[in-house]
Amino acid sequence: SYPIDVDAIREDFPILQRKIGGDVTVPGPSEDDDTPLVYLDNGATSQTPDQVVDAIADYYRTYNSNVHRGIHHLSQEASVAYENAHDRVAEFIGANGREEVVFTKNTTESENLVAYAWGLNELGPEDSVVLTQMEHHASLVTWQQIGKKTGADVRFIRVDEEGRLDMDHARELVDDSTKMVSVVHVSNTLGTVNPVSELADLAHDHGAYIFVDGAQSVPNRPVDVQDIDADFFAFSGHKMCGPTGIGVLYGKEEILEEMEPYLYGGEMIRRVSYDDASWEDLPWKFEAGTPVIAQGIALHAAIDYLDDIGMEKIQRHEEQLVEYAYDELTAFDDVEIYGPPGDDRGGLVAFNLDGVHAHDLSSIVNDYGVAIRAGDHCTQPLHDTLGVAASARASFYLYNTHEEIDVLVDAVDEARQLFG
Numbered sequence: 286s287y288p289i290d291v292d293a294i295r296e297d298f299p300i301l302q303r304k305i306g307g308d309v310t311v312p313g314p315s316e317d318d319d320t321p322l323v324y325l326d327n328g329a330t331s332q333t334p335d336q337v338v339d340a341i342a343d344y345y346r347t348y349n350s351n352v353h354r355g356i357h358h359l360s361q362e363a364s365v366a367y368e369n370a371h372d373r374v375a376e377f378i379g380a381n382g383r384e385e386v387v388f389t390k391n392t393t394e395s396e397n398l399v400a401y402a403w404g405l406n407e408l409g410p411e412d413s414v415v416l417t418q419m420e421h422h423a424s425l426v427t428w429q430q431i432g433k434k435t436g437a438d439v440r441f442i443r444v445d446e447e448g449r450l451d452m453d454h455a456r457e458l459v460d461d462s463t464k465m466v467s468v469v470h471v472s473n474t475l476g477t478v479n480p481v482s483e484l485a486d487l488a489h490d491h492g493a494y495i496f497v498d499g500a501q502s503v504p505n506r507p508v509d510v511q512d513i514d515a516d517f518f519a520f521s522g523h524k525m526c527g528p529t530g531i532g533v534l535y536g537k538e539e540i541l542e543e544m545e546p547y548l549y550g551g552e553m554i555r556r557v558s559y560d561d562a563s564w565e566d567l568p569w570k571f572e573a574g575t576p577v578i579a580q581g582i583a584l585h586a587a588i589d590y591l592d593d594i595g596m597e598k599i600q601r602h603e604e605q606l607v608e609y610a611y612d613e614l615t616a617f618d619d620v621e622i623y624g625p626p627g628d629d630r631g632g633l634v635a636f637n638l639d640g641v642h643a644h645d646l647s648s649i650v651n652d653y654g655v656a657i658r659a660g661d662h663c664t665q666p667l668h669d670t671l672g673v674a675a676s677a678r679a680s681f682y683l684y685n686t687h688e689e690i691d692v693l694v695d696a697v698d699e700a701r702q703l704f705g
């Protein structure tokens with residue numbers, strides 16, 4: 286039995302009733318779709334419940350307007366809703382208030398905002414930035430390139446053979462030259478749940494900031510940024526039942542206050558002359574131009590939806606599924622799963638089937654209606670470290686079931702027979 290009512294939840298996601306297999310050049314259901322969809326690619330993006338779709342439609346149908354500048358009624362309605370969305374996100378992640386919550390386009394932009402608005406101004410050749418070998422390209426490439434521009438040394442904490450961070454190596458790499466530690470909370474490839482509070486203490490002991498990439502944690506488990514003591518924290522709406530086009534950068538107010546803006550233009554200014562300009566209060570200083578209004582309102586609805594079910598229960602549900610998937614897949618000795626054991630990881634498994642390239646495997650299971658990801662999952666250096674060119678990845682969410690994992694396991698077995 287599940288900690289959540291999966292059947293009732295699935296009713297909120299009409300897409301989960303879809304059949305696939307027909308003409309992909311025509312979006313949406315077509316009459317020659319004949320295979321029930323089994324959606325197991327939630328690490329890439331989650332599906333969107335009716336409640337969130339309705340919130341977007343309601344906004345565009347009844348109070349669409351630009352925000353912050355208009356005096357007219359609609360603009361005030363939209364502004365209040367947009368500002369309340371910041372308050373709701375702050376409450377959801379344990380921030381002090383809207384001043385610490387910047388809406389961006391996605392996690393990637395949140396990483397770049399800090400790298401450019403802080404890193405480019407604060408880092409130099411005598412400094413270091415410490416990442417981990419399991420970072421997503423959103424942080425890895427960003428800090429790597431900032432290191433090239435500033436001369437700062439970019440270091441990578443080793444991952445051990447079980448896919449966990451080598452904390453002795455972390456304590457070796459983080460020293461008094463370190464100004465930033467940037468670490469993924471839950472790896473999108475290994476499923477490893479990193480000790481971010483311990484890493485925050487290590488960073489702070491050396492006077493460094495810590496940036497936590499929460500793209501695979503906020504959607505799937507309770508997160509409290511003040512418990513972690515993160516200085517920065519980022520995640521995306523589209524992985525947590527929200528729309529694409531919105532990400533969140535959490536930052537401690539006192540740090541954001543000191544930071545220069547990253548993008549200039551309207552909304553983010555207070556006073557402009559031909560010679561200079563002054564900036565708006567937080568968080569608006571970092572939200573230049575017309576912001577992600579509909580997306581912010583939809584993210585508010587997504588958070589209400591998830592909170593109503595309960596993040597602890599969603600985490601427990603995913604833990605049940607991932608342990609089952611881990612055990613069922615590794616029942617065969619020709620399957621290798623990367624990362625920690627099934628009872629100690631986030632809700633995803635990246636794996637390979639001996640003798641079958643991940644892309645071929647993904648294509649075959651797709652013939653059985655199963656949507657998984659194949660490739661490097663934007664962690665190419667990690668795949669190099671693992672010694673594999675690519676992996677297949679199944680990632681679970683609140684609407685998935687054991688029966689869907691059985692379809693995956695059977696489809697993998699079909700590939701085994703085909704290539705065996």
Ligand SMILES: Cc1ncc(COP(=O)(O)O)c(CNc2co[nH]c2=O)c1O
Nearest residue numbers: 328329391392393421423473500521662
């Ligand atoms: C750990 C992690 N960090 C950052 C990102 C970037 O998020 P975005 O800016 O919203 O794209 C992702 C997205 N991960 C994946 C996107 O597609 N497959 C994935 O595993 C991620 O998993």
